[in-house]
Amino acid sequence: MPLKGLLSGKEGGLFASGGRRFGGAGANSMSDADKLTMLDELEQSGLGWFWSTDKQGNLTYISGAIADRIELTIPDLIGQPLTGLFESKEGDGRSKSLSLKLGARKPFSGFAVAPSKGNSKVVIRLAGRPAFERNGTFCGFRGTGTDITEEYYREEETARLAKYDSLTGLFNRHRMAHSIETTLTAFRSAKRNCAIMMLDLDRFKQVNDTLGHAAGDELLKQVASRLQRAIEKDCEIGRLGGDEFQIMLPDIDDRGELGEIAARIIAMLTQPYSLDEGRCVIGASVGIAVAPHDGLNREAIVRSADLALYAAKNGGRGQYRFYSGDLENEAIFRRRLEESLQEAIRDEQLFLTYQPMVSAESQKVIALEAQTRWQHPQRGEIDNNEFQSIVENSAHVIEVGNWAIRQACREASQWPDPLRVTVNVPSKQFASEGFVESVSQALSDTELAPDRLELEVKESVFVGDSNVVDKVLGQLFKLGVRLTLDEFGTGYSSLGYLRRAPFDSIKIGESLCPSHLDSHSQELGLVKAVVALAKALDMSTIASEIETIPQQQALASVGVSLLQGSVYADAVSGEEVHEQLETGGWMIEPSAGRGSRAKRRTLLRNIHVIHDDHSYEVTLRNLSKTGALLQGLENVPLDTQFVVDLGGGQLAVATVIRSNRDTQGVEFETPLIGDGAGGLCTRHRVSPYELASAGAPLAALSKGNYNSMQGSMLGDGTSVPKFAYAPVGSTEAA
Incomplete structure (x- = not known):
């Protein structure tokens, strides 16, 4: 149909309504030619486009501007069904309702569509009304179209950002909360199960602090990608903010299966990451709760999973925990433990045990690492791993650290020269005012030779003021104590630290020395490189957590100086140390029978x-x-x-x-x-x-x-x- 026919009252033109014309008696006088010119200009401006169909729904007219916009010619469009040329962009079945309304001969408006051919990225909003002859016979539809491409994609992006985390592309906190809420509501009536996992990254803050926020952001993207690959089940994964993630797994209550999924997640996330700023290694802890067993609604089940995560992190990190009714009491008790640390020092409830560090070449005990334990009046003995997780969040971390150095010097002064004692120094203690003075005082009071005290510091100490850090390291060097850089190889700016600081030893991070390490392991090449670097800098190397003979043999074969772990000996009391030393030189042969047993x-x-x-x-x-x-x-x-x-x-x-x-x-x-x-x-x-x-x-x-x-x-x-x-x-x- 030509535009002239579309405009006229004939066959229900745009200016016809119920048999009356808009330009009737009393209206402004305008010729059809003027109307054509005006509407042609309107079409060309893009402010308004027109289309019409016959009674079968096939296009009889469409503005040339529409055809140009969707990169098709008018002959490509005329005679084609309207519903076949355009597809709905609503995503809620409205393309079907458009077809129904055309069939029902009812007016419609506000339908966002995109062409099925041509430039499919263009989005047009269609509106239309049925047209009738003077005798009431239906003859098709007349309508308008508007280009809303920019508006549509802007609103779509806004809607996407309302549901998704802009950094990782995972669901955001709001979407996860809504999804869990609606899922649990539906599952209650259907009597179905749903598992929730809360996941927190270990050592992520150190990456952010040492490599910068850009590196942290890239790391989070890689974590999100690995999470999606690690879970083969139907699930929803969200980032709640920072380094905290949440996973919903519907229709799973088998804790064996959930444990396998959690273990696979932890294993994948602890593999090394390659970033533009350097290589790094992090960890992950997971808490698991299952509805309706551990909670009926979103608030309850998320709280249960949070408690399980808290227990996993406090249990030493890098592990998963299931929720149980005891965890809440455990959390309360841990807070009380933190509050009573000062009392523990005062009442002499703390004591040290010592784990031997053995020469890989001679099997002789060269040093002993001091580990703090707590003989609690009600709880009983709290081992070193649990004790450290309590202390690190406590206001008494500096006081406990200073006590450990004093006590280690006191006991080591009774050992034969040159056996050394090693003490781990928390970053807060290292950066505290008067730290060097407290070390000096401990050596003076116990008359222990400074070179028999070895202080282990982690790379996280370098996050602080570089001038202060360099000053403290310099003062310790002048004092004569030995210094070890702990957890080397976790991938931050380790080489820069080695150039700056007077370290005597490098303690290789556990990520480079996993229990499955043997002569064929990929990690062994990295260990070999670290050993070569240490020798070039006149430093010794230490590897800990050695549990198996193949692991021990592989590390010894590449030249690691000192080895430590259950394959040699677990931590022993001060009395046992004296008993061993009374027999002369303390030698320990590695034994597979000493492999560490899981705590039960x-x-x-x-x-x-x-x-x-x-x-x-x-x-x-x-x-x-x-x-x-x-x-x-x-x-x-x-x-x-x-x-x-x-x-x-x-x-x-x-x-x-x-x-x-x-x-x-x-x-x-x-x-x-x-x-x-x-x-x-x-x-x-x-x-x-x-x-x-x-x-x-x-x-x-x-x-x-x-x-x-x-x-x-x-x-x-x-x-x-x-x-x-x-x-x-x-x-x-x-």
């Missing part, structure tokens, strides 16, 4: 077991992945089946395979799994939905026992016991 946390001592419909309270003597030793019931026959209640909804079906009077050895039907912290847990737990169906209100699992679930397989509390309790004091083992 006892879940419960007093637990419940269920047989038939009766619950018994027994003592858990020990626990392994495949079974347990129970004590408290007399003469239980072999092959008796129990449900062992380990607390917190953890029920394990077990069969008695050994029995001797009051003690039974049981074997689990499904092996337990590691809980990420050296302990054990069940893969699955009682579902809160099962408890609800048994008559209990729907709630997250408590840490109590589950031996009275009414209507369930565990009975209703009206049972008759089959076995008798053993007399108190019976201790025979199976």
Whole structure:
């Protein structure tokens, strides 16, 4: 249809409405030619475009400006169906409603579309009205179009930024909160599970501080990429800000599977990163909670995952932890421990143990690393790793550090010359006023030769004022103490530090000396390069955390000077040090039998077991992945089946395979799994939905026992016991 026909009242032109013309009696006088000229100018300006279709929906007219904008010719467009030429950009099914409205002959407006051919990046907003002959016969649509490309993409970017993290492209905090909220709401009615992981990067702040924020940003992008590759399950990943990430995994409650995912994430994120500013190595800690077991709504489940993350970081970092009901009390207790550190120093609750550093060539003990422990009145002995995680966030870190140096000098003064003592110096202590004076005073009071005291400092000390750092290092050098740069190879400006500071030794970072290290490992080449660098600078090298013979042999083969780890010896008391030294030179041969064993946390001592419909309270003597030793019931026959209640909804079906009077050895039907912290847990737990169906209100699992679930397989509390309790004091083992 020509523009003249489109404008006229014939066949329902744009100036026709219900059989009346806009230019009727009393209107300004304007010829059709003037109208054509005016609208042609309007089309060319881009302020308004026009189109029309026949009654079948095929284009009969379209402004040339539209055709030019979408890079097609008018012949390419005329005669084609409107719905076939343009596709909806709404993303909500409105292209279908456009087709329906054309079919229903109803007016429409505000439809954002893009051409299916030509320049598909152009976005046009269409509006249209049905047109009728004078006799009421439908003859097609007449409409307008407007180029909204710039506006559309600007709004799209605004919408994207409202959902996504601009740096990593992952979901942002707001989107993750909304997604978790809606998912848990839907899953409650469907009785489905959903796991939440909270992830925090270890040592990220050091990268930011030493290499700059640009390097930190690039590192976060690489972390996001690795996270997406590490998780093969359907999930949503978000960055909450800083170096904190969140992952939602729907329909997973198997803690074995979740543990494998978390371990894979940690392994991938701890591999070295290559940045423009240098190479670096970081770590990661993960906390895991599962809805509805650990929380029913977003606030509860995220809080549970946060507590698990807090426990993972406090447990030594680089690990994952599952939420349990004990973690909240553990967090409270840790805060109390931090508050009572000053009291611990005053009441002499702190003490030192020493781990030998052995010559790789002669197997002779050359130095002993002092490690601080705490004999707590209620908690018992707190080992060095846990103690350090408590101290580093405490206001007493300097006071504890100064105590450790004084005590190490006092005890080392009783050792034969030239055996050295090594003490780790936290960055806060190193930068504190009077630090050098406190070291000097400790040496003077104990009469220990300065070159028998070795201070280990991390690269993070260089984040401070360079003038102050250089001054402190210079004063320590003049004092005569030995200096070691700890965790070398974590990839910041290590070479620059070595040029600036008078270090005697380099302690190679664990990332270059993993437990799987052997003569074929890629990392060994880097270790060899570090050893060569140290020799060129007249420095010795130290490698710690050595757990295996292949690891020890590989490090010795490339010339590492001193080796330290459980393959030689774990930390020993000061008394044991004296006993070893009384025999003369202290020599230690590496042994595979000394490989470090994972720490195991006892879940419960007093637990419940269920047989038939009766619950018994027994003592858990020990626990392994495949079974347990129970004590408290007399003469239980072999092959008796129990449900062992380990607390917190953890029920394990077990069969008695050994029995001797009051003690039974049981074997689990499904092996337990590691809980990420050296302990054990069940893969699955009682579902809160099962408890609800048994008559209990729907709630997250408590840490109590589950031996009275009414209507369930565990009975209703009206049972008759089959076995008798053993007399108190019976201790025979199976």
